[in-house]
Amino acid sequence: MGIDDAFDAFQKTVNEDIGKTRLARERRDLFKTALLSEPDVVETFGSGSLSRSTQLKPIHDVDVVIVYDPDEHPEWGNDGPSAQDALEYVRTQVNRLLSQTNGTHANEVRHTLVRNHAVKCFLDDPEDPEAFTVDVMAALRQEDGSLLIPEKLNTRWVPANPEYLIGQVADHQRDWPHFRPLVRVLKQWRLTAPVQGGIKSLVMEVLALNCMPRSGNRSQALKTFFTAAAVRVHEGVWDPAGLCGQIQPDLDHAGLSDAFADAADLAERACVAAAEGDTDNALRLWQKIFGDDFPAPAAPAKPASLITGTPALITPRPIKDAPQG
């Protein structure tokens, strides 16, 4: 198996099944159409990773942003109780339109919960750990094109610009077709990275935007990404729209940097092995990074060797005596 075939095969294990992705999109679109039919709604759009096609499987939740007409809700946008009021309003509206028992538009929503920024709508039994949810967010469009969204806990409205990230991802993808699939691969990788407290998926997505090249093959790109990200993560991972600050302030920066550096080492050796025509070793090295789902041949039987210690995946290369002056 060649390197490209192996990446293709691995990608299939990372990507969500097309049927499930389609179902998630249909469910999201149901919310978009239902709410857009309301007189006080100006626009609706999908946000979150599904809208950027960088979603990791399984798809449990999708995000929908509902932009309201400020003239219909003059009190919204001011700090104070209007943040919670707006979320309660959305909840009532969703139930009226989509409730399982008496929705006027469809009968899909079994349960709703008001969270800090959004109303979580359960389409399955809320007790089911795999329950599918749609997060509905209320928003007001500001003059500069960004949004104001309610924050219940701090009783205020905060600026956000989810469309900026959607645009950035689409732009990178236009330049380089491997971008979105590899973001999914990196989000998967993060689940196994030895990092205290976990890594938010948005952290990986933003690092990918900052560190992934816009040309070249997947091996070279990942080698570049891991190397650069090991440095960049120390600088903090910030909202690319410049509105929301650090994405995960309590991120274990040093631990993640070390994990990236280890992956960069392996990726560099994999690229060297591939360049020398040793595809099998290259695949084994990629497998060390991405786990057993990455297809690679079994390691060859260890040849008798005078060199003791841990067996090397690649035998050391002798230097050529070809001086350059």
Next chain:
Amino acid sequence: MLILIPQDAATTFRASGAWGRLSLRISHPDDLAVVGGISEGGGSIISVDPPPPAPRLLAGCDSRPTGYWYQANSELHALWYLLRARRGTSMKLDAFKDAVPSGFKTPGDGGYVAITHAPGVKDAFPESGLPDLVAWHVTRAGFQPIEASAEPETTGIRQLGGHWPVKELQNTRIMLVGAGSIGSATAHALAGYGVGHLTLVDPDRLDWHNLVRHTSARRHIGRHKVTALAEELAALRPDTTVSALALDVIEHADHIRALLADTHLVVCTADGVAPRRVTGHLARRAGLTAVLACVLQDGALGEILRLRPWPQHGCLTCRRRTLAEAGGLDPELALDAGYGTGTRHRPMTAVGSDLHLVAQLAAKTAVATVLQRAGHPDQRLPGEHALLGLRRQPDWAPPFDLGHTAELRWLPATPPRSGCPTCEAP
């Protein structure tokens, strides 16, 4: 004799027909000639002198008709290669005549210089590296090859494209604070790596006593060091644009701070504690890595400090304090003085080339830092603090206890110390 064929001349040969006349500017003391004019067939000779700055020869020698050029078959150029290897070998004139399909001129008593253009040579001898433009001495008795060199289409750092990340570095902007002995050599080294934009900051002028260590020549005495350096680099490394600022980093900190918004990395080769501290402070505030280079112990030890603006990495002061507490460093009194109030440095006693060795390592550290951040795993450094033995001395305290001259030791960063005005957020 070596015949130089500058870019415009080479382009003209390649675009012309079967034959023409040739004029050369010849310097007999140098045993050197430059193609100065070319005609198409029997037409008039048109100048192909390169635009300024022109080779030295153009100023000193008149251009005069000296020969002919011909379009030739590829085998003639293979013959040129073979005859060159067998020095002094001549061939009968007929072989040359046969290789030149039209326009051949029979030589007079003194013979003439001929340049041949073989347009098909790359196809006929792929990967041989045979040039498509070569030169000959043609006499009645026979013909012999002459050394010729055509200016390649690509010169400068772009020649290394594919082997070196030229594009990334051409887009890199580095500020260099300090244009003295280490600084001047660092500037040359950074330009040598292909860094596209350098901003040089130093208020000093080149003085007599600097000549023993500085890269600038005596004719620049009295000028600002940054001006002299910028001029020399423009001539030597045209791929690097240089801004020369005769400013003091402490006095003009606000000006420098504004410039850092457009800078990727700062290198500080200034001597004295205060300018180093100010540079490190400004870089950290701007979120930039600073690379500080100096020599210690009267030039016995070279030191490179990489200060990254990261939470776990302490600033210059924090690192110095940590070293001092561990007994490794005897801090100068100035270390604790406020910005701008430190004592002047001791007179420099190191030899120039030792300082230049430190400068090369500083430039390598800076460039590797930029490239690692851009994703080049082959440019990762082993640490944040390098010590280089220049004149090994026994009994230094660790980590300065290098056993040998030219020994290189890399140490990790040390964390910020509490209460540090540079490391703690403003």
